[in-house]
Amino acid sequence: MPQRSSVLSPNANLTGGRTLLRLATAGSVDDGKSTLVGRLLFDTNSVLADILDHVEQVSKRRGLDRADLALLTDGLRAEREQGITIDVAYRYFATPARKFILADCPGHVQYTRNTVTGSSTADVIVLLVDARKGVIEQTRRHLAVASLLRVPHVVLVVNKIDLVDYSEDVFTAIATDFALLARSLGVLDTHCIPVSATEGDNVVTRSHRTPWYDGPTVLGYLENVDDTRLAVGSELRFPVQHVVRPQSAARAPWASRAPEVNGDYRGYAGKIESGRVRPGDEIVVLPRGSHTVVEAIDTPDGPLDLAVAGQSVIIRLNSDVDVSRGDVLAATDAPPAPIRDVTATVCWLAERDLTTGARVLVQHGTSITKAIVKSIEGVLDLDFESGTVPCWRPTATLTLNDIGRVRLALASPLPIDSYREHRATGAFIIVDDADGWTLGAGLAGSTPLTARTAFTTQSDQHYPAQQGRGPS
């Protein structure tokens, strides 16, 4: 059956329509984060009647005179009892332009690990401050985390603007303070919005009480923030999930909707983590370093002329190179050097401490390898003033919620990128070999917070051009 080759998807029904944007919230306990999120859900009609009924009943039982929108986002029983959010919760809302996945991260100070988790996939951080307090220690910490995790956009919601009489001076002072902080932390794209989440000012609808503010509302900002970067990204990185070799397996009736393949079909299934790929592109297979050319990009809907970051596809190559799960197909332009000695910023997420000499597992892309902690070079002191950067102080151990600099020796070489350029393939997790627990989040290479210090590492280097050239 003839297959129409096409860009991104042969199924026209999947290509029209809105895009997807991932958000994470951050703020302190009383900044009104739950109320803001509740307001976004409520004002985009994402809260349906039965849930709202429930919230109204609970609000009444607690003696409140109107529905407490924060209740919309309280999930677990322990949270309802304590009145605080203890774990990342995912919320969904949509407008005709975009669907939003919001990682609602707890604001409590000991739950920094949840902010790291939420930020890891976020395109935008929604950071809250209380207009009466302005930029505080928590704001600086959260922005430092956003900077470390390279979240592309940060929007500062200056909440409770009603409690400072909608004062332009207060807002301007906070925005100036924040801009200074952002610059020092290397966060480039920021925007500030005066908001009252309880009153609904500038969340979804523009407030007439802030005539001095002419920027977008929170929702307007989220609908229009530039996401083309998500499609173009940087160079190709394609961790191979599995080798597809159907041989002569029986085909289910469903498969008659998909293209026919030969008995000697061989392709590599995976998700493109960054960049894009076209048939005819020269690529390098890491960590071996063999060069080859992309023959075709296959999907059950038909072949593609172009596939981009975020797409799950099968890549066929035009030569018989050895490729297996765990390998990375990468652009030949500046591929990452496979390394065994990794220096990384590590966010420590576990109750048990990390010490030098610890034996752990490192999971990167689709591969996992044993590793030993060679040294802990410092822990980030997040108590810093605006205009300065956090400094690293010496430490022997990392404890829960610490962000440290760690040197690891890997049992086998991995093509780890610098996290600054490649969020997906510069990232890894540290796993407990004994019980499988996820212990830490690793960001390889130098960080924006250490750029002016001596922390540059092997993972910032690129694959030497002369090494491991394949037959092509």
Place this chain on the structure above:
Amino acid sequence: MTTDQLRPLTELQALESESIHIIREVAATFSSPIMLFSGGKDSVVMLHLAAKAFWPAPIPFGVLHVDTGHNFPEVLQFRDEAVEFYGAPLKIASVQDYIDDGRLRERPDGTRNPLQTLPLLDAITKGGHDAVFGGGRRDEERARAKERVFSMRDEFGQWDPRNQRPELWSLYNGRHLPGEHVRVFPLSNWTELDVWDYIAAEKISVPTIYYAHERHVTFRDGMWIAITEVTPARPGEVVELHSVRYRTVGDMSCTAAVLSAASTAHDVITEVGLSKITERGATRADDRLSEAAMEDRKREGYF
């Protein structure tokens, strides 16, 4: 390259690719996965995604249906057709068998949803399954909003919401101790509307009772309950013939219909888009038992 080609993926493309990535990771890293399959719309979307994930090879695992014995006949017929169509071997864990031989007892209220847990856990243990796919979505219910894509279960099948592993980037960690298993939710980030949009875009068949049909129903506890052998009319109840459809297709004893004229996926999308009641709230009597009903059942090993 035109600017058109630089557009980011659409919502459905991004969700489809994310789910396929998750399903492939499970097949590559677990020794014996199994996919729960009820014949409901979420599970058929999940099965469709599995077929796409492994094309041109067949789906490398089977599917499991926990049959309460109170299923809609239309759904059972659809279940058998769907597993044949997608080429996935079907295993059935039967609640009725457990009741017949005394391992389970019928509840006074007649609902069998809570009785599914034991046959499910037994099937997981007997089959040696270390990964179990479920069609749960985070938008369904407030406890689910906090659950990971890879969600650990202890030897008793229990979920500990206070003690979940962090899940970062798209690095899913399925390592576990012997006896433990992992529940995997590839549709975590889908909403009810996304599921229907995808059913329409991919022309996926779902059981006929998702679309409007005429049925004898009675209005009980604020919900439209079908009159069946399992749920006969109670004395004094008024039985009416209405055009209805189901938004979920669980156990007949606790799944209610909604009045509807939606006869195609596109009609349903219009209806769901306008609906003011969430799908579980509208049609699942068992979620109304307590404020924390779902959380309690999940802790016990239910989905």
